[in-house]
Amino acid sequence: MCGIWALFGSDECLSVQCLSAMKIAHRGPDAFRFENVNGFTNCCFGFHRLAVVDQLYGMQPIRVKKFPYLWLCYNGEIYNFKQLQKQFGFEYQTLVDGEVILHLYNRGGIEQTASMLDGVFAFILLDTANRKVFLARDTYGVRPLFKVLTDDGFLGVCSEAKGLINLKHSTSLCSKVEPFLPGHYEVLDLKPSGKVASVELVKFHSYKDEPLHAACDTVETLPSGSFDLETVKSNIRILFENAVRKRLMAHRRIGCLLSGGLDSSLVAAVLLKLMKEINVNYPLQTFAIGMENSPDLLAARKVAAHIGSEHHEVIFNSEEGIQAIEEVIFSLETYDITTVRASIGMYLVSKYIRKKTDSVVIFSGEGSDELTQGYIYFHKAPSPEEAAEESERLLKELYLFDVLRADRTTAAHGLELRVPFLDHRFTSYYLSLPAELRIPKNGIEKYLLRQSFEDSNLLPKEILWRPKEAFSDGIASVKKSWFSILQDYIDQQVDDLLLEKAAEKYPFNPPKTKESYYYRQIFEKHYPGRSNWLPHYWMPRWVKATDPSARTLKHYKSATQE
DSSP, X not given: OOEEEEEESOSSOHHHHTTGGGGGGGGOBSEEEEEEETTEEEEEEEEEEOOOSOTTTOOSSEEETTEEEEEEEEEEEETTHHHHHHXXXXXXXXXXXXXXXXXXXXXXXXXXXXXHOOEEEEEEEEETTTTEEEEEEOTTOOSOOEEEEOTTSOEXXXXXXXXXXXXXXXXXXXXXXXXXXXXXXXEEEEOTTSOEEEEEEEEOOOTTSOOGGGGGOSSOOOOOSOOXXXXXXXXXXXXXXXXXXXXXXXXXXXXXXOOSSHHHHHHHHHHHHXXXXXXXXXXXXEEEEESTTOHHHHHHHHHHHHHTOEEEEEEOOHHHHHHTHHHHHHHHTOOOHHHHHHHHHHHHHHHHHHHHOOEEEEEOOTTHHHHTTOSGGGGGOSSHHHHHHHHHHHHHTGGGTHHHHHHHHHHTTTOEXXXXXXXXXXXXXXXXXXXXXXXXXXXXXXXXXXXXXTTSOSSOHHHHTOOOOOHHHHTSOXXXXXXXXXXXXXXXXXXXXXXXXXXXXXXXXXXXSHHHHHHHHHHHHHSTTOGGGSSSOOOOSSSOOSSOOGGGSHHHHHHHHO
């Protein structure tokens, strides 16, 4: 996890512009480099480094003797760089996994490069020999990337939007800062003036398709076309374990977030099992957060005892949670209701990990709810086919919601997140299964995933079959949820008249509740006029909902009242 930043064709003094690069310093606390591009005085790269792999030669932009005309600035981890080296006979000059991008590009161009990378990434690749700039981002947007491109060809690129909004250009601020689309690459021509012109934006991978890099994966070819339940369950276990195994690549200590729900518990259990197999010489630290006696804390304690991790509990009170709201919204760059709510716990636990431990590479369970139909409203899906479509829509929008939350809350404290549920091969296989296999069954969501691990003894049965808790609710007790605490506080901060006139003040995505109004006010304070970064609020489907919390759904209420 690092922070990348680059400018092409800047009219302003670069020493002034580079102050913007410092806005993302939290993403790379270990080192910083600012480098001009030879022959293009108005082009430069900025890089904040979190040293996770190759601590000696990992600074960026990466340049190697074999390709002196290539400059690479990237944020991510490429898990198959050794397999690609073996397959194509690449001669690496460093131990940096990202160096493979240069070799792939030289061998087969940008299309093959982006398609063959098994990992999470956002990168800027400059080819001065052919006068091209390339931008690319992984399938689910696990690593963030923003860009601004003006009509006259000034390009700014950054890991977070906050590194671009104050850039100066021709005496005005750059206006249209936008997220770079996941699963795409863009080709731009570099003119002698340093300015650029976009040539094409190409989607290189659809999450339903088996990725091109599967051909050189470490897992053997799975039986295809057979949807026999035992075969399916076995394939799910094999691919998930493989997804966790490949993410063990690190020279820094590995830890795991653990809410005690199904997703994080499965990740933690498989992670610890694999760490023992390869004789990692330190215990796995797991981290849970909640208010006193919250359901998540109690469940996580049970899981940690079962798997034998070194468990840490972070207990916060309502005052600490409320005080964190503004810095969380600043970090997130969004005002989405459920994203802000759920981010507070994750932000506070990340803060604890950074201050009190030496774990840096943090595993988490993001992506499972979208992939395996884990949200409670999936019980209301009119048909398996519509549930499957909704699952795909959620995966497509992950970069705006849960993946955004997971990246920003951890990156704010210089941690690197790893999310095995979003492994390309695992997700493409799961999505290839018949729609009726993937729906909730017997009133239980993620039924197939739970069933797949039932005989593994990885988790206690009551955890494997624990019903879904909304993360923002699971961190507090059922009697007085974090949801209720927030409502009570915000009710005092926003008066009724302000809410009545909300649509006049904020015509785009107008707030409908005091809570959403409160978040929007804070967002506009830091990012005025940027409300279009969030195309729409996250809301459940097939139910009449005005609030995204699972607590407001009937299925949840009946489950928690039993």
